[in-house]
Amino acid sequence: MITLKEALTKSAEELAILRQELEAKAKESGLNAYVGFESSGEGVPILIKDNIQVKDWSVTSGSKILQGYIAPYEATAVKNLKAKGMMAFGRANMDEFAMGSTTESSCYGPTKNPYGEERVPGGSSGGSAAAVAGGIAIAALGSDTGGSIRQPAAYCGCVGMKPTYGRVSRFGLASYASSLDQIGPITQNVEDAAILYDAIKGHDDKDSTSADFEIEDIANNLNPDVKLTIAVIDSYVEAADADIQKAFADTVAKLEAAGHTIVRREMSNTKYDIATYYILATAEAATNLARYDGVRYGTRAESKTTEELFYNTRSEGFGEEVKRRILLGNFVLSSGYYDAYYVKAQKVRHLIRDEYNKIFEDADLILSPVAPSVAPKIGALHDPLEMYKSDMYTLGVNLAGLPGISLPVGKNSEGMPIGLQLIAKAFDEKTLFNGAASMEKAVNYTK
Template structure:
């Protein structure tokens, strides 16, 4: 598959030919269910779009029955930026319903298969975007990351996935799951492509009240794999990871040492606190955000005997089991008598997590950790929702702290599945993050 950097040099005629080639490939690999619709906007480089990002005139459902029939009336800011930079939104990719999941199984369109092994999950919630890039069905894609939803599927499918600093990329036009955690980011074939796509979508947006009003410039034109960095590793953090993940971690550390980086050991608080703080915060915000889906203003409606019954029938039939579960959890932690006991405490823990990272970044440039405790697993392997929640153990603290992070493939397990690790940087240190990732990628390939 042609890279994004290479595609930037194509003529209009060559881009048109590329799109026809992609359509043929997508049709030939329809069993992957990576795309739920093939649409095209403009003449630019085709970029696959996760089904929770508004594209004017497209059906956008966030993988949910409750939004079947909804047509986006406007473009998300990231879509406007793509169009302004010679790129073309090209097809909706499958996702877990409202981005709530780690396997892309909860979509109303059915599950997406991992292109490297059809018996395995592609990760989630941006599993469709990851599968499309990994299978050569997309030059690059956009995903969203609330607790690892770009980085984990990127790791499972053997591609690069990057989550920017919170506020660095506009959320205007992104279907909200947890507003203080959500971020749109690039999913690409390599680190340089990720930097190029990040440069295009990043920047201040007055339409997003949480957008960072700052100009740090672009990163792709200043990429430097030879910059020497101080990188923290967290030995205790990987003790519960699988053998192949621990092996990949050791391999990456050795590669970073060979590249001339300084490696130091640090510790992070027990990730069980991350899990607790995250799922209290995320479900509370999801409950509030999803209250708007009532069948009255847009989307599907199930008529009841009265207004209350219409609300109940619409939401009961429109939302899937996982979304309903998280709405119930969110209502519980926000309810009278439990708000202080759960939600307020979770915000205090969140602050401690942020302060812990800030302290580490006073001494180092980057932190290296796993993305997931294991490689892509077979469908049905995690039947208990709690097991699925625990699979986010290495990614969610990054969202709680609002940090940038990038996942890239480091090794291949004995079963042939890729092993991805992530580098984490201080807020707005995307240049350092991409430089470190490019250095690791270069060392491993070289």
């Protein structure tokens, strides 16, 4: 598969042939990574997660409740990539409304991991990651609310980058948790991630949370020879399995050999991240998903009264995981529990952010696992709480609004990819990408 950088040099005729080849390969692959093959405009084809609006496309967020909905407008991120010689091509499978860590909750069925088709690709951007790793997409856009770009990238052996909150416009992204969501790239390598990030970033008047200042482009100024101070959190790594711990230790040694300074730091137990995230994210989700009532969007259930319309549409349209999170969100926002749970979680969120900022006083980056294990087998995570725990290393980055990037560093004995993530201070994507380019060079991972 050619890289994004290489594809940008191809002629219109060559790109047209490439798009035909990608569609044919995707249909033959059996990965169920694509759930539609629409195309928009001309240019290098970029796979789009099914919760990002592309004008005149069917966009369903992997849910029955949005079947039949056609996007009347275009996401700013999609407009931006079109302005840089790229185009929206195909819709990627995902967990329903981005709620999940395996892409098993999609109404289109689960996506399979190209490294082992009995394995999940991660989630919620599992379709995007599986397509890039499987050679049926050059690059893809995903969305990251609690690790939904970085975790599937780690499971599938590709690069996934979550920008600083506010760095990429959320206009046109179906909201899960509005204070956490960010659109970002999933690519074959760090340089391609920087190219796609440069294309989609920028201020947007249509997004009230968009940061109103510009940062220089990164891809043309990547420096893999940079020497940085990188913090590691030993207590975090102890919760991962032996394969992850070994890959982490090997990577730390390679970074030291490349001239980086490694410092040891401590943070609170990740259980605070998990509890805080699932209180705040579900509270926001319950509010955001209240709009899907059978009146304005998508599917409408057979009903005799307005009350029946709401009840039947939501009961039939939403999957089990979405219903579970709506119920939890309404609970923590309810009278008598709002102060005990929601307000307290907001306070803890500030403490989590302060802990990161304290580390960044004398470190440029933080190195961390992405998940406590490699990709589990399809159907293995029966208990929702076990699925929630798989996000233990990624949630804090979203709670603090920081940028992070996952990249592959090795494989376990079964040949499944292992990914680690680098985390930077807010709006310091330049250091993040330089550190990632250096780590990519030092590790020298091959598929």
